[in-house]
Amino acid sequence: MPNPRDTRDASDAIPADMPPADVDLARIERAVREILLAVGENPDREGLLKTPNRVARAYAELMAGLQDDPRRHLKTVFRERYDEIVLLRDIEFHSLCEHHLLPFTGRAHVAYLPDGKVVGLSKLARLVEGYARRPQVQERLTTQIADALNEELNPIGAACVIEAVHTCMTIRGAKKHGSTMVTSALRGIFKENPSSRSEVLALMHYGNGLKV
Numbered sequence: 028m029p030n031p032r033d034t035r036d037a038s039d040a041i042p043a044d045m046p047p048a049d050v051d052l053a054r055i056e057r058a059v060r061e062i063l064l065a066v067g068e069n070p071d072r073e074g075l076l077k078t079p080n081r082v083a084r085a086y087a088e089l090m091a092g093l094q095d096d097p098r099r100h101l102k103t104v105f106r107e108r109y110d111e112i113v114l115l116r117d118i119e120f121h122s123l124c125e126h127h128l129l130p131f132t133g134r135a136h137v138a139y140l141p142d143g144k145v146v147g148l149s150k151l152a153r154l155v156e157g158y159a160r161r162p163q164v165q166e167r168l169t170t171q172i173a174d175a176l177n178e179e180l181n182p183i184g185a186a187c188v189i190e191a192v193h194t195c196m197t198i199r200g201a202k203k204h205g206s207t208m209v210t211s212a213l214r215g216i217f218k219e220n221p222s223s224r225s226e227v228l229a230l231m232h233y234g235n236g237l238k239v
């Protein structure tokens with residue numbers, strides 16, 4: 028039997044590696060139709076006929092992290108005697124500013140200094156993705172990632188630095204083109220010890236890392 032929700036069309040991108048959130052698609056469709064009417068558009072003209080449904084499915088994808096517990100990615104750990112920094116840099120993410128529901132996109136750099144517990148590198152990327160796919164603010168995204176690492180892996184140190192461009196700033200309001208917001212959250216030794224902090228931040232800056 029065909030899935031009634033499977034109403035994809037050619038404008039759909041390839042699905043992300045996370046299933047869409049189980050949102051009330053019909054309700055979003057009604058709301059989008061209302062927005063179109065409110066701005067003086069005709070939602071029944073040909074070009075807009077499928078728009079409410081497309082928007083609803085796009086939101087289901089962008090909100091997919093809401094029903095996910097990203098910490099689950101840190102539950103499978105390896106016991107490893109490795110006492111140097113593990114860093115995954117330039118993790119691209121797309122999130123939605125919760126103040127305007129406009130996208131903010133950028134890169135996260137995630138590091139930890141293990142104390143016996145190590146996770147696969149792809150898990151760090153999934154952690155970022157899980158917290159990004161929901162209405163967010165960059166500051167909270169940054170601390171959620173650092174806290175999850177710190178509390179699940181009990182490392183000696185954990186760090187997350189995020190640089191992102193907020194379209195609510197670049198396409199409206201202040202229209203600050205090209206401005207990047209940078210946030211950081213440091214835990215454990217990276218917070219307490221200046222030379223450890225310098226080391227992890229230098230690694231994040233290295234090469235194609237942070238431009239600041």
Ligand SMILES: [Zn+2]
Binds near residue numbers: 124125126195196
């Ligand atoms: Zn905003």
